Each structure stands twice: as C-alpha cells, then as structure tokens.
Amino acid sequence: MEKKTISDVDVSGKRVLIRVDFNVPLAGDQITDDRRIRMALPTICDVLDRGGSAILMSHLGRPSGEGLERKYSLRPIAGRLGDLLGREVAMAPDCIGDVANSLVEELRPGGLILLENLRFHKAEKKGDLAFAAQLAAFADVYCNNAFGTCHRQDASMFAVPAAMKQLGGRAAVVGLLVQKEIRYLSDVITNPQRPLVAVLGGAKVSDKISVIENLLGCCDHVLIGGAMAYTFSLAQGGRIGRSLVERDKLDLARRLIRGSGQRLLLPVDVHCGDAYRADCCKRIYSSGQIPDGYEGLDIGPETAKRFGRIVRAARTVVWNGPMGVFEMPPFDAGTREVAQAMADGTLQDAVSIVGGGDSAAAIERFNLADRMTHVSTGGGASLEILKGETFPSVDVLDNR
Secondary structure, X not given: OOEOEHHHOOOOOOEEEEEEOOOOOEEOOEEOOOHHHHHHHHHHHHHHHOOOEEEEEOOOOOOOOEOOOHHHOOHHHHHHHHHHHOOOOEEOOOOOOHHHHHXXXXXXXXXXXXXXXXXXXXXXXXXXXXXXXXXXXXXXXXXXXXXXXXXXXXXXXXXXXXXXXXXXXXXXXXXXXHHHHHHHHHHHHHOOOOOEEEEEOOOXXXXXXXXXXXXXXXXXXXXXXXXHHHHHHHHOOOEEOOOOOOHHHHHHHHHHHHHOOOOEEOOOEEEEEOOOOOXXXXXXXXXXXXXXXXXXXXEOHHHHHHHHHHHHHOOEEEEEOOOOOOOOOOOOHHHHHHHHHHHHHHHOOOEEEEOOHHHHHHHHHOOOHHHOOEEOOOXXXXXXXXXXXXXXXXXXXXXO
16 A cells, blocks of 8 residues: 655644664765765755754664764764755754753754764664654654665664654654655566566575565566676586585575576676785686686676676666676676666666665766666665565555
C-alpha cells in the first residue's frame, strides 16, 4: 500500500522530526563525499518553505554508545549543511536531554536544528522505546528520509514513528528521497523496460545470494564481476591462484549456474597481479586459468567489452558492486567500462540505476554520477529491495 509523503502533510507552524542519513565519509573533520547531504535537501527545504520547522536526526559511523566521541560528531555535517542551505544550522550537543529540549522549544517556523549523533546512545541500536519516546515528543510530524538505514529497525527508524502514533495520532510519513528510492528500485523488479540487465560485483557471493536468485527470475541477463566471480570459477573447476574465494559457497555457486539457463554471465578473462599493488606485475589470463602467485583484481578486457555491449543494448540496468579494485588503476578499467556503458545508455533514454555503496563511489570517482538516471544513497537498503524485501521501518508509516 502506498505511504503518505511529507508533501501530503500540512506542516505550517509544525515541528517535523526528520530522520536523515548523514552517515558520510570523513577525513578528520573534512567531508569527502557530501552526496547524502545534498540528496536530503529537497525534503528539508520543502518543510521550511511551507512554514514548518525541522529537527534533523542521524547517525554517523559506529561509536561505542557510551556518549560523545568527537570523531563521530555531526558538527562537520552541520557546517556543510549550512553552506548548502546558505544559513547557519543550529547544532544540539546531544539528541536528547535538557539542552536539546530547550533548543527544540525555541524553534520557530522556518527554524532548523541538527541533533547530535543518535548512536552516542546504545538505546538507538537497541530500538529502546523510552529513548524513542523522548525523540517523538519533540515534534508534530515524523518523516523518514533516511533510505540508507531503512533496512534497520533502530529506535529512530521504527520505534519513533510508532511512538508518534501513540501521541495523539501524530503523522508519520516518508520523505521525498525515500519515496524516490523505493519507486525506482521497486520498478526495476515489477515493471522494467526490457532488456533488463543486472550487474553485480563485490567480494562475496554470500552477500548477494538472495539478490542473484531474485534477479535471475526477472532479468534478461545477470552479469557477475568482482571477487565473487572467482567463487563461481572455482565451482566450475577453474584455477584461481591467490584470488579471493568463498570455498564454503561452491555448491551454492554450482546451483545458481545450473538454474540460470543463459541468463547468468561470468567473466571470460581476468586482469591479475602478483601483489595487491598498482605497481605489481600484471597479466591477463582466461577465467579459470589463473596460476599460483597471481590474484584476480579486475575483469579482463574481453569481459569488459562483452559486458559493455550488453549494458549498452539494455533498456534498464541496475548495478550493485564494482568489477574490480576500482580505487587502484589500472584495475579500475572493468568498473569504468560498465559505468561508461550505463552512462551511454542513459543518453539513449535507457534507465540506469546504481545501487549505492562502492558502485556509487565508483561513478563519483569517474565523474559519471550526473549521467545516471538514479544513484541510490543506500547500498544495503537497495540490496534488500532487489531481494524483493519490504522494510518494517516503512511499513509502520501512515498509509494514504
């Protein structure tokens, strides 16, 4: 059933508690990728422009839950958000407590405050109801705009909207970003333009078993790259040298191959090195022919060409996981080819969806993000949708 969005709610004169995903990469106090902050802006601005006030809450990193840890503070995010909005963003020193309460009470229409890292409290990860009730008491409306965390049931994601309903039926809705993410990723499964091609990479078959199985049921082609390809290669009796492999998943890989017909496509060649370094000795080997002393670090040039042709001919492409070590040239070539093929297809009105995580980092690195139809802000959450799963954190929100 379709959920109410922030656009369906009259926010004038109301306080809106927005769960955002500001879990961005930092180098010291410097934000190295602010895409998640930028993607949250339409929902924040919508509330402020319609006369509401916004209370933003997020997590950052993996603090111990024992209180303030400076390296996980959201203060750098408050500064960057202020730059993007052209205004100062008030920062609460905690997400609950007397000071946070006072700052919230002082909010006026158009006001904005960012609460400190939710995970400075263990109660957040535990889904604690008392902690959730304190957060829910801040506002008249709850808005889930944190797609990257939708697959979790942390207090701010599940218990808070539930508590809002107990506080006199206060609204609990999705934000514009979550609405967009779910629409794009769900349509891939339910109503794609064809041919539909999925490109899956990364290190582990085990991370994507359900995704592969689900996509094999609806895709015209599923292309496998990254380190997970070596598990499939070994399962077929190939030699993989020192390449990463999940030996306990060989039977699973064989089963997937047997059940895929012609839809599952594996690399035909591999770009290898004798060490995990850019200046290593490099060789191209046929798949299944990697000698001892070498490891696969990227799909090979023939595979890159083959995958590129299939992707360019597709009408819908969804991609999750790099083809190799994209951070270390020249082992970025396969990932770059897939990204470029998707960008070329978009120029021909194909739909190109990048499923967050390392794939999103790769296209940012290649300066191709603006040429994709949609770049997800949530790697783990996007995988859950590609498995065909729904989110309790969204199910709990108000229906239209």
